[in-house]
Amino acid sequence: GGPASLSRFRGALVAAVLGDCVGGEFEGAEEVPMDRVLQHLNGLEDESRGDGILQYSDDTAMTRCVVQSLLTRAGFDEQDMARRFAKEYSHSPGRGYGAGVIQVLRKLASPHLNDVFQPARAQFSGHGSFGNGGAMRAAPFALAFSNPVDIRRYSRLGAMLTHSCSLGYNGAVLQALAVHISLQGGLDLPHRPTFINKLISEMEEVEAEDAARSDSRVFSESEFPFCDRLHRVKDLMERNNSVSIEEVISELGNGIAALHSVPTAIFCVLHCLEPREGLPERYGGLERTMAYSLALGGDTDTIACMAGAIAGAHYGIDAIPQIWQRCCEGAEDADINAERLHTLYHQAPAEG
Ligand code: R7I
Ligand code: MG
Ligand code: MG
Numbered sequence: 001g002g003p004a005s006l007s008r009f010r011g012a013l014v015a016a017v018l019g020d021c022v023g024g025e026f027e028g029a030e031e032v033p034m035d036r037v038l039q040h041l042n043g044l045e046d047e048s049r050g051d052g053i054l055q056y057s058d059d060t061a062m063t064r065c066v067v068q069s070l071l072t073r074a075g076f077d078e079q080d081m082a083r084r085f086a087k088e089y090s091h092s093p094g095r096g097y098g099a100g101v102i103q104v105l106r107k108l109a110s111p112h113l114n115d116v117f118q119p120a121r122a123q124f125s126g127h128g129s130f131g132n133g134g135a136m137r138a139a140p141f142a143l144a145f146s147n148p149v150d151i152r153r154y155s156r157l158g159a160m161l162t163h164s165c166s167l168g169y170n171g172a173v174l175q176a177l178a179v180h181i182s183l184q185g186g187l188d189l190p191h192r193p194t195f196i197n198k199l200i201s202e203m204e205e206v207e208a209e210d211a212a213r214s215d216s217r218v219f220s221e222s223e224f225p226f227c228d229r230l231h232r233v234k235d236l237m238e239r240n241n242s243v244s245i246e247e248v249i250s251e252l253g254n255g256i257a258a259l260h261s262v263p264t265a266i267f268c269v270l271h272c273l274e275p276r277e278g279l280p281e282r283y284g285g286l287e288r289t290m291a292y293s294l295a296l297g298g299d300t301d302t303i304a305c306m307a308g309a310i311a312g313a314h315y316g317i318d319a320i321p322q323i324w325q326r327c328c329e330g331a332e333d334a335d336i337n338a339e340r341l342h343t344l345y346h347q348a349p350a351e352g
Contacts, residue, residue, distance in 0.1 A: 003185045006342045007316035009143055012179055013338040014320055014331050015286060015312030016063060016139055019304030021054035021328035022290060026300040027096075034278050037294045041287075044327045056330045057096040059305045061088050062137040064330065066158060067337045070144040074344060076154040082108045082116040082161050096301075098131050098256065100124065104162045120164040127218060130167035132258040134159025136302045138172040139309035142179035143341040151176050152206060163258075166212040167219060170203070171258025174226055175306050177202050178266055182313040187273065196237070196270070200230045221259070229263035237270055241277065245295060254298025261299050265306035268293045269314070286311050286319040 001007040025040050026032045043049065065084035073080050086109035089097065097105070100123055107119035123129045141155040152173050159172035177199060181187075186195050206212070207224040215221075222228045232251050236243050252267055253260025272288035275281065279288050289311040293304035312320065317335070325331045 001316055004146070004183055004342075004345065005316070006339065007318065008183050008313045009342040009345070010317035010335050010338040011286075011312030011315055011320065012139055012143060012183065012309045013063075013067070013312070013334040013341070014317060014325060015290075015308035015315075016305050017056060017060050017308075017330045017334045018320065018324055018328050019290060019293065019306070019308030020056050020059040020136075020301045021330075022324070023294055023301035023304035024054065024057055024096075026294050026297060027057075027302075029297045029300070032295050032297040032300070034291070034295045037291050038280065040294070041291060041324075045321075045323050049323075049327050051326065054327050054329065056328065057301055058098070058133070059136040059302055060330050060334075061092060061095045062133070063140060063305075064088070064333070064337075066137050066140045067341065070140055071337070071340050071344060075144070076157060078116050078157060078161060081158060085161065098129070098133050100129050100131065101133050101162050108161070117160055117164065120160060120162050123164065127215070128164030128168060129162065130165045130219070130257050130259065131163060132168075132171055132256060132261045132299065132302050132306075134163035134168050134172035135175040135258045135262045136305055138175040139179045139306075140341065141172075141176040142183060142313075143338070144344060146345060148177065148180060148202065151180050152202070166207075166209070166215040167221070167225065168258050170206055170212060170226055171262040173206055174199065174203055174230075174262050175265070175309070178262075178269075178310045179313050182269075182310050187269070187314040192273070196230060196234050196266075199266070200227055200234075203227045203230060225259055226263065229259065230266070233263050233267045233270065236267060243271070249296060249298070254296045254300075254303060256299050256302075261303050262306060264296065265293065265303045266310065268296070268303065268307040269310045272311070284315070284319050286315045287321065 069081040089105035104119040138155045145151050155172045155176035156169050159169035203226045252264040293307045
């Protein structure tokens, strides 16, 4: 479809759920041989499976809250979004939330809370979480707002409800921008070669802010940590077929920090735009992206969820095997919500 087509909206939201559901199997595994990944994915094609057998985790649970809030409020409302996170957590606390964020979610449930950003600021002795929990739920911001300035602003605020460290919330900004550019056809030829450069120039502005500069000093990161990682993505891509999984992990990471997972997810998408050795020839790009993300091990549900959103916005809904969709809890809801977001997006410009 063309830029911002319905198919792209559906692809983004459904593939994010898929990544979370199929990636759950390997979350935290150190090494995942591609054979095991393919076995897991082939298992989904078994006729007796289906009907949401693979459950979604916190990644999707929180994404659903973001979607519902943006739709109900027709824009960003931090009070409403915070309430939804808290309510979702209290209903289903067993979705595999990060160890730190559950304290924030408990505090957000308090009816006496005035400043909904305060509990996040208290995390990790006051500097806030750098986990990828803000980034894993950032895709809907690119599906609700069409202007990159709005996307930057609201994805950042949405993440700051739980992640007040810039190394956390800027991961969310990067993920939302990646989905946005993909949704606009930024991974189609002939625009494809400029995709990563667009992200780098956006993030150069984002990371020039004082808070980002001081956090990168506190954590002894380079001056522009996300830009730095995006340059590494670019270098790895230029090496083309010769990149091993071990190198991807050592250069970009596969961990629970946003800095060690958002650039990795972007790399997975870019690397799998073309057929790759070790991946089945019958696989299309979306299937390759999923399989490759899982084979990295580490935070597989989250990396596959984020890569899924970016890839889904590029390939569209028809690239996602229906059998996979049927296996994943929440895929059908995501599809319905994608249509609602598409309508909102093409209506009036949403206000905050
Ligand atoms: O970021 P968050 O919501 O976790 C998301 C991850 C995804 O993989 C999900 O699929 C789920 O499995 O969890 O939750 P946080 O608790 O904010 O951060 C996750 C973890 O990162 C924390 O439990 C810490 O181990 C670590 N972490 C930090 N450690 C030290 N100092 C995050 N921030 C810090 C920090 O500032
Ligand atoms: Mg999870
Ligand atoms: Mg995870």
